[in-house]
Amino acid sequence: MRLAQPRHYLMCRPTHFDVVYSINPWMDPGKPVDTALAVAQWEQLRRTYLDLGHTVETVEPVPGLPDMVFAANGATVLDGRALVARFRDRERADEAPAYRERLLGLGLAEVATAGFVNEGEGDYLLCGDLLLAGTGFRSDPRSHAEAQEFFGRPVIGLTLVDPRFYHLDTALAVLDERTVAYYPEAFTPGSRAVLRRLFPDAVVATAEDAAVFGLNATSDGRHVVLPQNATALAEQLRDRGFEPIGLDLSELLKAGGSVKCCTLELRRA
Ligand code: ARG
Secondary structure, eight states, rough: OOOOOOOEEEEEOTTTTOOOSOOSTTOOOSSSOOHHHHHHHHHHHHHHHHHTTTTEEEEOOTTTTTTTTTTTEEEETTTTTTEEEEEESSSTTHHHHHHHHHHTTTTTTTEEEEEEEGGGGEEEEEETEEEEEESSSOOOTTTHHHHHHOOOEEEEEEEOOOSSOOGGGGGGGEEEETTTEOOGGBBBBHHHHHHHHTTTOOOOOHHHHTTTTTTTEOOOEEEEEEEEEEEEHHHHHHHTTTTEEEOOOHHHTTTOOOGGGOOOEEEEE
């Protein structure tokens, strides 16, 4: 039986959620958004974490920052030290100081701001001792060396190629200290080869499950919270001894985000 480890998360209520600009192919400002429904779906995610025994901190949502619900992008926090994001797009730039303030308020040992474009846990995922780092659309490849120097962890750079999967956490999920699930076609041939070498036993997701953001999932080592439409992936996870928990976050998907995007992990020393 797989062991669950209690997690410490930071989330942001989608009070001001909307799609008023487009910085990824999922976002269509012409489509109506139901903010109340987004809040209800987000509450369900938060409730799921609390029921699993995790701790959830929140950051105050800021009016005029409709993507702030995607807390994963705010920073990367390891060993009680935070590297705060630097967003690629002007529309999200003001989220960085808001996340910075909140992280300072949590009493972390260090809160530094990235020098290069770095979209936090959207592109930086810890797996065991390795920091898997995405680039290609958002985080600047130079931020990889910066993160390696800051955290003192080996950074493995991975290049994304499909605009639908613009952040690493849309194409790869960390399931435990040595297991990942990913969608190979989202990566360059070289990055695919790196993933095969590092994770020969990885769960390989189908195009259908990737397309419903099935890989935008969180795991406590046992329970994997993921979008409910990723049904084949849920089955694959169950076969490996994980417990998938499918949720409906369809309203947030209109901005190109789901479970993992809404969740920033706070790793204390
Ligand atoms: N609309 C947001 C953006 O394009 C969605 C961010 C999703 N976050 C994530 N961690 N993948 O920046």
